[in-house]
Amino acid sequence: xxxxxxxxxxxxxxxxxxAARRSLRRHWQxxxxxxxxxxxxxxxxxxxxxxxVIAFKQYNVVDGIWGSDWVGLANFQRFFDNPVFGRxxxxxFLLSVYAVLxxxxxxxxxxxxxxxxxxxxxxxxxxxxxxAPFFISTVIIVSMTILILSPRIGLMSDVFGFFGADDPNIxxxxxxxxxxxxxxxxxxxxxxxxxxxxxxxxxxDPTLYEAARVDGANRLQKIINVDLPGIAPTAVIILxxxxxxxxxxxxxxxxxxxxxxxxxxxxxxxxxxxxxGLINADFSLASAIGLFNxxxxxxxxxxxxxxxxxxxxxxxx
Amino acid sequence: xxxxxxxxxxxxxxxxxxxxxxxxxxxxxxAAVSAGRVxxxxxxxxxxxxxVALSNSAIxxxxxxxVFYTLxxxxxxxTLTIMIAYPLSRPDLWGRTVITKAVVFTMLFAGGIIPTxxxxxxxxxxxxxxxxxxxxxxxxxxxxxxIAFLRSSIPEELHEAAAIDGASDLRILFTVVLPLAxxxxxxxxxMYGIAQWNSYFDALLYLRDPDLAPLQIVLRxxxxxxxxxxxTDAAAMMExxxxxxxxxxxxIVIATVPLLLVYPFVARYFTKGILVGAVKG
Numbered sequence: 224x225x226x227x228x229x230x231x232x233x234x235x236x237x238x239x240x241x242a243a244r245r246s247l248r249r250h251w252q253x254x255x256x257x258x259x260x261x262x263x264x265x266x267x268x269x270x271x272x273x274x275x276v277i278a279f280k281q282y283n284v285v286d287g288i289w290g291s292d293w294v295g296l297a298n299f300q301r302f303f304d305n306p307v308f309g310r311x312x313x314x315x316f317l318l319s320v321y322a323v324l325x326x327x328x329x330x331x332x333x334x335x336x337x338x339x340x341x342x343x344x345x346x347x348x349x350x351x352x353x354x355a356p357f358f359i360s361t362v363i364i365v366s367m368t369i370l371i372l373s374p375r376i377g378l379m380s381d382v383f384g385f386f387g388a389d390d391p392n393i394x395x396x397x398x399x400x401x402x403x404x405x406x407x408x409x410x411x412x413x414x415x416x417x418x419x420x421x422x423x424x425x426x427x428d429p430t431l432y433e434a435a436r437v438d439g440a441n442r443l444q445k446i447i448n449v450d451l452p453g454i455a456p457t458a459v460i461i462l463x464x465x466x467x468x469x470x471x472x473x474x475x476x477x478x479x480x481x482x483x484x485x486x487x488x489x490x491x492x493x494x495x496x497x498x499x500g501l502i503n504a505d506f507s508l509a510s511a512i513g514l515f516n517x518x519x520x521x522x523x524x525x526x527x528x529x530x531x532x533x534x535x536x537x538x539x540x
Numbered sequence: 541x542x543x544x545x546x547x548x549x550x551x552x553x554x555x556x557x558x559x560x561x562x563x564x565x566x567x568x569x570x571a572a573v574s575a576g577r578v579x580x581x582x583x584x585x586x587x588x589x590x591x592v593a594l595s596n597s598a599i600x601x602x603x604x605x606x607v608f609y610t611l612x613x614x615x616x617x618x619t620l621t622i623m624i625a626y627p628l629s630r631p632d633l634w635g636r637t638v639i640t641k642a643v644v645f646t647m648l649f650a651g652g653i654i655p656t657x658x659x660x661x662x663x664x665x666x667x668x669x670x671x672x673x674x675x676x677x678x679x680x681x682x683x684x685x686x687i688a689f690l691r692s693s694i695p696e697e698l699h700e701a702a703a704i705d706g707a708s709d710l711r712i713l714f715t716v717v718l719p720l721a722x723x724x725x726x727x728x729x730x731m732y733g734i735a736q737w738n739s740y741f742d743a744l745l746y747l748r749d750p751d752l753a754p755l756q757i758v759l760r761x762x763x764x765x766x767x768x769x770x771x772t773d774a775a776a777m778m779e780x781x782x783x784x785x786x787x788x789x790x791x792i793v794i795a796t797v798p799l800l801l802v803y804p805f806v807a808r809y810f811t812k813g814i815l816v817g818a819v820k821g
Binding site for chain 2: 242243245246247250252253254256257259260261263264266268269270271272273274275277288332336337339340345348349351352353355356358359360361362363365366367369370371377380381410413414442474475479493496497500501506509510513514516517520521524
């Protein structure tokens with residue numbers, strides 16, 4: 224919280240204090256340089272963590288964070304008792320799990336396919352093109368989705384028209400929201416994620432391929448026995464990160480894709496927090512929801528990491 | 541083998557068709573767009589959509605603001621990132637591990653929207669340009685990438701040689717490290733710049749003044765909320781509606797083209813950047 228905290232914590236390490244003093248004297252310029260960004264971390268990251276105590280208070284502007292009354296877990300209770308609680312938690316959870324499950328295998332398949340191609344030019348082109356949507360902003364992605372799916376004039380209505388069917392109002396269908404969210408996400412990020420797997424594939428020991436060839440392995444056997452084990456550690460890390468982020472689902476996209484018709488499935492924790500906090504100005508309740516979310520997220524990440532380490536031997540740390 | 545090519549060509553088509561459709565529509569006549577007659581090639585080609593977009597003052601202000609936020613944001617972010625990553629990349633800096641852990645911890649746990657909002661408010665940043673430049677100035681991911689780069693690509697012997705010659709840490713940074721770190725600076729400047737150009741949430745939270753709004757907010761108002769694109773013609777409702785539809789396609793192209801133009805030139809560096817992050821992360 225204060226700059227002193229870092230020094231206190233470091234002081235308890237096993238290094239002799241004289242080493243500290245020597246390092247400070249020799250590298251004082253580095254410490255001065257470091258102090259500016261550290262101050263930034265204190266102000267914009269650690270102070271908000273302390274500010275999160277308003278989740279346990281009845282915050283009012285006049286008394287400020289520390290002057291407001293403590294109310295214990297009342298704000299959390301209000302959230303749990305609210306009829307929307309079950310719905311937004313399950314919306315967030317289902318949407319995230321769907322996104323992880325759909326988004327995980329496709330970049331791997333894409334990378335394996337690009338890796339098989341002998342024509343360098345074609346492989347590079349596929350990589351460059353599939354990677355490009357990653358740079359498009361969320362606002363634009365959502366606008367494109369709306370324009371393409373809009374009834375009568377969008378690209379989708381051409382497709383339905385081609386088959387002689389009436390185009391449905393996909394954007395207004397609550398059950399379509401998850402599919403739209405997840406598959407536009409895959410469209411946007413699959414090429415980007417594939418790059419990471421391509422790098423892992425490039426790092427596989429060439430002698431393994433020679434051995435496979437000597438053993439008479441065909442293409443598919445080579446992929447199954449050499450490629451997949453080779454990228455497994457990378458895949459585990461990416462999966463852990465994905466699961467760890469399950470609850471912290473991107474606010475922007477869900478918020479932009481929302482409309483009154485699909486709200487029953489598109490209201491997620493992040494969008495609800497925004498509405499409670501900044502539109503209804505109920506800072507304490509919004510902070511309680513945010514804190515609930517952060518804690519679940521942290522617990523999920525730690526658990527998945529532990530499980531992955533036990534099962535596969537590789538994890539984030 | 542044929543299967544692989546079929547798969548990849550399918551992937552190409554899936555990625556390209558929506559993009560080509562948007563571009564083709566943006567060059568088509570308002571009537572053709574509104575009638576849904578455009579597929580992958582412009583119908584009755586015209587630049588009308590671009591004329592309307594570029595004569596709209598909100599869009600121009602947003603564009604200029606975004607250019608400013610992108611350049612200023614990247615400059616601030618790169619400076620701060622080097623200021624933290626260089627000291628933390630030095631093996632003999634006492635306290636390095638604890639500080640690194642405290643920094644990485646902020647990736648795992650955050651105070652939340654409202655507690656952060658209160659900080660921005662307390663600093664008096666609400667409704668100022670600073671609100672878009674400061675709260676997101678440092679990215680932990682970029683710090684990790686920078687530390688990994690500085691440690692792996694700049695030989696320790698260079699530091700030692702410079703230190704023996706009596707150079708101070710600052711001098712070593714400016715005369716030895718930074719000239720060798722140009723690829724790193726390019727990568728993180730682009731990451732920060734693109735994030736700023738595309739960012740939308742911070743402006744939604746912290747800005748009310750339309751004169752400060754970045755392009756993404758203007759886009760959202762026109763594209764998603766469907767508020768009038770400001771066609772000033774007093775023409776018939778029908779024509780205005782058609783023009784508003786066309787404007788959306790042209791706007792998407794205008795907001796995306798700058799990024800897609802620089803992208804092929806920087807993709808190489810970018811790939812290296814993610815790789816360092818992925819390997820060390």
